[in-house]
Amino acid sequence: MRVLHVITGLNAGGAEHQLRLLLRGLDGIECEVVTLTDPGPVADAIRADGVPVHVLRMRGNNDVTALPRLVRLIRAGRFDVVHTHLYRACVYGRVAARLAGVRHVVATEHSLGDGQIEGRRTTAAVRALYLAAERIAAGPTVAVSQAVEQRLVAWGVRPSRITVIPNGIDPAELAFDERRRRATRARYGIAADARVVGGLGRLEPTKRFDILIEAVRTLPDVTLLLVGDGSARQQLEAQAKCIADRVVFAGATDHARDALCAMDLLAAPSEQETFNLAVLEALANGLRVLYTTCPPLDEVAEPVVVATKLPPEAARYREAIRVELSTMDARDAAQTPYAAGALADAVRDLYANLANRSPQAAGKRR
CATH class of the missing domain: 3.40.50.2000 (Glycogen Phosphorylase B;)
Structure with missing residues (x-):
C-alpha cells in the first residue's frame, strides 16, 4: 500500500510531530509526505527517517494554482490512500485526491475547537468549505479526541464517518x-x-x-x-x-x-x-x-x-x-497513558479496512 500524507506545513508543532511519530510506526506501508507550505525542521526529521518529503510552496490560502500541482503529484505517485492533516491540507488534499482518482481519502482533524480551528476563529465560510471538501472525499475523518468528535458532529459531519484515534507520544x-x-x-x-x-x-x-x-x-x-x-x-x-x-x-x-x-x-x-x-x-x-x-x-x-x-x-x-x-522532593515516575504505537496500529487498521472494502478486494474475496 502506498500512502501520501498531505499537511499544511512542517514547522515545529503538535500536528507536525504527530505525523512524524505516525510515519515511524507504519512499517510495511510506503509513505510519502507533501507539505503545502514551509518545510521546517519536522520535514528534516521525516527525511532523516527515510520518508520522502515534497514541498508544494503554496503562497497562501487562496493559491489555487497549488491544486493542479497537487493532483499531478498524486497521480504520478500512484497512491492508494491520501491522508490529510490540518485545515488547509484537508480542503486542498481531499479535492486533489478525488480529481486524481484516488478512491480512499482519510483526514485527521487535529485542532478543531469551539469557535476556532488551529487557533483562528471559524466563520460560516470556513465551515462550509470544510464540509464541502469532506463530502467530496466521502472518506473517514479521524478525530484526535472525543471532544473533537463531538465538534465535528456539531459542524455537520456524519458520525458514521468519524473514528476517534488519540494522539500518541514516544x-x-x-x-x-x-x-x-x-x-x-x-x-x-x-x-x-x-x-x-x-x-x-x-x-x-x-x-x-x-x-x-x-x-x-x-x-x-x-x-x-x-x-x-x-x-x-x-x-x-x-x-x-x-x-x-x-x-x-x-x-x-x-x-x-x-x-x-x-x-x-x-x-x-x-x-x-x-x-x-x-x-x-x-x-x-x-x-x-x-x-x-x-x-x-x-x-x-x-x-x-x-x-x-x-x-x-x-x-x-x-x-x-x-x-x-x-x-515535591523528587521527580515523579513517568506517566504514559497514550503511546505512539497505539496511534500507528489504529491508523494501520483503518487503512486495512479501507482496502478490504474496495471493489478490487471484494472481487478477490469472491
Missing part, C-alpha cells in the same frame, strides 16, 4: 535527563537550584499564559519558563515587565524534551484544547501538571494522580503552584 523521546536539565537551564540563564514553572505551546491568547504570569508575580522565588512563540508574545512580555528577571521567553523549540527537563512543574491554563499534547509530554517527563483543559485526561479510565485540574484563575494557579513546589 516516552523514550521525552524521558527526564539530569544532564539535559543542567544544560538547558544554563542556556536559558536559569539557576540550577531555581524552582521553575513551565508553560509549553503557542503563545496565543487562547493558551492563557497571562494567567501564569499573574500567578507567579507574587511568588518571588519562582521562575516562569514559557516555551513557544506566537502572536501574543509581545503582549505577554509587556505584562511580565515588572518581573522580567523571573520570566524566560525561550521561543519555539524543535522538540520539547530539553525544556521539560528544565522545569519542575508544568502549568497549562488554556480553556480551549483539542488534545493538549504538552500535558501528556510533561507527564512522560515525570513532571506534575496543573491544567484546565486536556480532553485525553478526561477520557482515560483511571485518573492521573499527578495531574490537577483547575479553573483558569490566577489565584487558583498561584496557590496550586505554591503547594506543589513546596511538597
